[in-house]
Amino acid sequence: MILNSNLGASKVRITPLVEQGKEKVSVDLSVGSLYRRSEDTDWLTINGSIVLQPNSCVIIQTKETINMPNDVFGFLSTKGSIGAKGIITANTKLDPLFNGELNIPVFNVSGRKVELKKGQAFCSMSFWRTEAPIVGEARHAINIQPVTEGRASSFWNRYSVQIVASVLTFVVSVAASLTTFFILGE
Secondary structure (H helix, E strand, O other), X not given: OEOHHHOOOOOOEEEOOOOOOOOOOOEEEEEEEEEEEOOOOOOEEOOOEXXXXXXXXXXXXXXXXXXXXXXXXXXXXXXXXXXXXXXXXXXXXXXXXXXXXXXXXXXXXXXOOEEEEOOOEEEEEEEEEOOOOEEOOOOOOOEEOOOOOOHHHHHHHHHHHHHHHHXXXXXXXXXXXXXXXXXXXX
């Protein structure tokens, strides 16, 4: 899993930039300007909010545009606070090389009307690195690029930051312990 703090380094681009607050492992996506009823083809404008009728489905376009690199995919899920109101989103994946707004099926499974406001967070996306990059153009990227580096090299490229941080933490801990021993031991 890719933490929010590493999305930029992973070349995942989300516009406009989303303020995440306490979220560390997923990015909240919000209600955009357009929606359509599941049985219709015409998109309608969301001015201030949209009211979802009981036991209905609409497709809501996200406010955010996501640009995915060729070695990351996303997994979409419902936000817990929205799910508690009886609103669920279709759990789906976001393919490598995707670029654009998401059109998310949103279901009101409750027996009452539920209002979603424009700009309100309603689903979350977590991001995962693929085992190998995908080769090709968006929507037609079905070939997997062969891995040409060895296992050790691949491991180092993927985890070098964590390895260096761990070694530095160990060295600093040993130095602090020795310093404490010599200061208090004398």
